[in-house]
Amino acid sequence: MPPYxxxxxxxxxxxxxxxxxxxxxxxxxxxxxxxxxEELHRRGLKxxxxxxxxxxxxxxxxxxxxxxxxxxxxxxxxxxxxxxxxIEAHLLGGRPVERLRMKGTAPVPVSQAAS
Amino acid sequence: MPPYxxxxxxxxxxxxxxxxxxxxxxxxxxxxxxxxxEELHRRGLKxxxxxxxxxxxxxxxxxxxxxxxxxxxxxxxxxxxxxxxxIEAHLLGGRPVERLRMKGTAPVPVSQAAS
Numbered sequence: 001m002p003p004y005x006x007x008x009x010x011x012x013x014x015x016x017x018x019x020x021x022x023x024x025x026x027x028x029x030x031x032x033x034x035x036x037x038e039e040l041h042r043r044g045l046k047x048x049x050x051x052x053x054x055x056x057x058x059x060x061x062x063x064x065x066x067x068x069x070x071x072x073x074x075x076x077x078x079x080x081x082x083x084x085x086x087i088e089a090h091l092l093g094g095r096p097v098e099r100l101r102m103k104g105t106a107p108v109p110v111s112q113a114a115s
Numbered sequence: 116m117p118p119y120x121x122x123x124x125x126x127x128x129x130x131x132x133x134x135x136x137x138x139x140x141x142x143x144x145x146x147x148x149x150x151x152x153e154e155l156h157r158r159g160l161k162x163x164x165x166x167x168x169x170x171x172x173x174x175x176x177x178x179x180x181x182x183x184x185x186x187x188x189x190x191x192x193x194x195x196x197x198x199x200x201x202i203e204a205h206l207l208g209g210r211p212v213e214r215l216r217m218k219g220t221a222p223v224p225v226s227q228a229a230s
Contacts, residue, residue, distance in 0.1 A: 003187045007125065009169065054124065057166035069184035072118045 005066055006049040006091045008036055010078075011065040013056035022054075024063035028079060032064050035083040049091055074104040120166040121206045123151055126180040128171035138171075143194060147179050150198040152166035166207055173210075177217055191217040 010033040014025035022086045036051035057065040062076035066086070075086065082100060090096045125148040125159035151166035172180040177191035182200070182204060188211045191200065205211045 003182075003189060007182070007187075009167070009186070044141050050173065052124070052172065053170035057167065058165065067118075067122070069122070070187050072122075074118060 004048060004050045007069045008051040008086075008091070009054040009057070009067050009069070010036060010051060011055070011057040011059075011063060013060075015060075022063065023062045024065055027063045028049040029064040031080050032066070032078055032083060035080045036087070037084075039087050041085055043087070054113060055068055065102075067092070069095070069098075074102040075100040118216040119165045122123055122163070122184045123201075123206070124169040124172070124182050124184070125147045125151060125166060126170070126172040126174075126176075126178060127168040128174060130175075130176055136175045137178065138175055144179040146195050147181070151202070154198055154202050158202070160206075175215060180217075183211075186211070189217040190215040202215045212225060 011024040012027055012029050012033060013023050015021060015023040017026060030053075033051060033053055038050050039049060040046060054067075057067060059065045059074070059076060064076075064078045066075040066078045067073070068075070068086075068090060073090065075082075075097070078086070078100060082097070086097055086100070125144055126139040127144050127148060128138050130138040132141060145168075148166060148168055155161060155164050155166055158222060169182075172182060174180045174189070174191060179191075179193045181190040181193045181207060182188070183190070183201075188205065190197075190212065193201070193215060197212070201212055201215070
């Protein structure tokens with residue numbers, strides 16, 4: 001049962017190849033998601049952590065886009081070979097992978113999120 | 116640009132109607148997501164709050180499943196007519212809609228989430 005200690009969402013939105021916005025699916029996001037799922041399962045983390053596909057995360061130019069909650073840490077340009085590092089450093093170690101973080105993003109403290 | 120004050124994920128997973136697990140799509144989750152998107156847009160909340168489709172949230176029997184981050188509040192059995200209440204009470208007011216919360220779930224404090 002939910003909730004999860006870490007919940008990873010990987011944008012798998014797909015647009016026409018001619019669309020100038022681009023999309024995460026054409027940058028390989030489905031393979032990134034698969035790798036997250038495989039690694040979480042292989043490490044026995046099912047039930048504690050979860051990876052899910054999501055719709056468009058509105059950072060198309062920066063994809064593959066990934067967001068990790070509850071921290072609200074956003075990653076851009078994620079490729080399959082980054083997944084183990086994100087799992088080990090961030091999901092398990094609590095230290096976000098700085099080199100992959102989207103510029104201009106920062107977690108919103110919950111105390112400021114209410115309006 | 117992200118991050119969002121509130122980020123809503125609505126499970127839109129679809130299974131064969133004969134599958135005993137059921138699924139959120141066959142309980143109307145796509146309409147729930149559409150309503151979230153419409154209401155957030157109509158209220159001028161785009162950029163502050165976002166609603167996205169997600170893959171299976173693993174609470175199929177309790178669907179339509181919705182999770183709101185960064186709080187990690189899980190809702191079950193959500194229907195279109197619940198959306199305005201969730202937006203007004205929770206997303207804007209900071210008070211989760213208790214009658215819709217999944218039983219057995221509670222937000223995980225970030226301080227406990229690291230392992």
